[in-house]
Amino acid sequence: MPFVLQTEKLCKSFGALTVADAIDFRLEAGARHALIGPNGAGKTTFVNMLMGAIAPSSGRILLGGEDVTRISQSARVKKGLGRTFQITSLFRSLPLLDNVALAVAERRGTAHSMWKPASSYEDIIQESTELLATLGLADDARVRVADLPYGKQRLVEIAIALGLKPKVLLLDEPAAGVPSEETEKILGTLEKLPSEIAILIIEHDMDVVFRFARRITVLVQGQVLLEGAPEEVARDRRVHEVYLGEQQHG
């Protein structure tokens, strides 16, 4: 089975500091894959490289079997790669509907049209509204993002990514910064994501990871320590030392 997303010996160094060291990674179609590791392990850098926001020092990235290492971020998005940001990155002064509609319009290829008013594109508006509805946000469609509570903003992050109908979705700590009462909502949303999408989730919260992931990759200091099923990872002594042990102490 071809992998939807793959890296071969992906490396990244900032001067003398190596943040990614020959990372080999594979994501299958429909995967529920988690990337964990202590702070500073290089997880977000890895995601940034996958997206094309940062260029790797060496190595290859393959999307659906195609080498995309040199291709721009927006081109990769057009090929089916989507992401959410760890620190909420939305269009804050725009209403919710617009946030999603912008993504939908990009996907449909009508974002650049200048003649008809945006509000006349009923298909885009309808699709965006339906998408918001699946996340329980339909009532807030006209509310400015800046006026929403943080928990809902994290959901909007996911909504925008879904608007792109991605084949691969990279979720960067989707529950980060959300008060614990609202985490359940986000987790519920994640569980209901379409099964065709391959999902890579970066997380620190182990409950989320073990509930959600079918495979886990452990990243430590830019290197892959271990990759396997959740039970394997939970049992592995090295992981305990490096990562889970850290949580016990600090």
Added chain:
Amino acid sequence: MILYVIAVGLSVTMGLMGFINLAHGVFAMAGGFILSYSMERFGVPFPLALVLAFASVSLGSIVLERLLYSRLYSAGELAQVLFTIGLIFVSIALARLVYGTLTAPVFLPDYLTGQVHILGRDFPAYRVFLIAFSAVLIFVLWFGVERTRWGAMVRAAVDHRGMAQSVGINTKRLFMLTFALGSGLAGLGGALGADILPVHWGYPLEHLVYFLIVVAVGGLGSLRGPFVAALLIGIADTACKYWVPELGAFLVYAATIGILLWRPLGLFGVRA
């Protein structure tokens, strides 16, 4: 080289504070006026007048910084650009009101006028003095930044402001002092250069492009950058005027565009 003295302060403050200060030329103009006024009115000798220019512009800039600039640190580029343009307009209006449309007269001391004989060729004494002064200045600055504790803090804050703060560096005071230094240097540069770049009410606007070119091409936050850039500009300008006078300053602008496209952060830019 005057460009260097004036612009190096701008490079540091822009690199450090991330603040687009288009009004830097105002401080240079103030320095020039202070030099001229103090020498003419009060007979202050040249070296002392230079010190006076540096000190008073520094102090003045601290006042401005505390009152106005500091409110805009996180206000976004547009606000900073607009604010400093407003400052330019206010200053040139004030300069015009106080000084009229005349240029500030400069009386160089005798020991700096005339020619100097070096290596078998005659050079204008003042230019030699300026080059020597700039060289000393860059050395002092380099020493200050690389070897002193203040310099270390500046470098840390330029590299990563948040980190510097969490290590306990008082960035507010650091900004204030560095801004004062940068502006003081501008005042000094304006005073030193008053003979070559005449000081008059339109000064900050007239030379704005050049200051920005030196800083942008040299790279924000670096000390060497503006030196190299000023050197390049000086050479290009002179060469152009000598060989192809019809082109005027065209070569400088074209070179600027070329360099900035090749190295958008400037030749020695620090990634802020």
Added chain:
Amino acid sequence: MSGYVADPRIRWPEWLPWIVALAAFFLLPEYLALGARILIFILFALSLDLILGYGGIITLGHSAFFGLGAYTAGILSAKLGVNDPHLQLVAAAAAGAALGLATGAVILRTKALTLLMLTLAITAILLEVANKMSSVTGGADGLSGVQVNPLLGLFKFDLWGRTAFLYCLTVLFLGWLVVRRIIYSPYGAMLTGIRENTARMHAIGAPVYWRLVLVYTISGTIAGVAGALLTQVNQFVGLNVLGFEISGELLVMLILGGVGRIYGAFVGPAVYLVAQDYLAKQFPEYWYFGIGALLIVVVLFAPGGILGITDKCLSFFRPKSSARASAH
């Protein structure tokens, strides 16, 4: 204002500027020259608002397009004998577009200070060229002898500026329609997205660079047309159309009116030019002082400009609908 939930139909307050303009035409015939100047600068400000208020591109070199358009029209007439005003406009538009495309493609890969710097450098180059090529441009003396044939073969430019005023009004009206269309279209919503959060736009697959180049080109076209209008109305082109002062003043006008909301481009130039006409003559030294001080005050205390202030005043009287929506 723009976006997928906005209502694109023209609301009645939007007809006010045109009513005011026509009223001025009939009631203030002595001020038509000033009026035409205001209309030209409104068009110019609209072009700047497009890239600044909606695209988030900060430029100090917009006079490059304005000046290029002005000189194109002037040179066509004074040097090449092409006096047809429509051709002059089209040529100026084409020149503005060409410059916008060429420079935009080159400089829009950069950001912030570098971008600002490059806009200044480009304008400085054009100014140098205009200065040196005095055989073509008239150099520092300016280009006179510009002639403009009657519009549509019928309307001659009269001494009282009546034709000029209505001409500028018509061109402005058309320009306004175009800009308004763009802003309410998906492209306009997308521009707002770029301004709000460029990183996000990249992450949803928007080719940000090309979109910005496009709007920069459009903006350059409109600014070029505005410049040509100035030449046609004054029948003269001076070096100042390429100067930093005009770029700076335009920025002030737009900020004064309010950025990113089409009508700021109407209010700002009107207020500024009227004030300048009255005050600058009386107290020329104090004019720059006042403008500078005003700019500082606006930046520190009223960043939304005049329209921002009126918004705040009006919201005292309107029910707080946004508070209701966010209450759940």
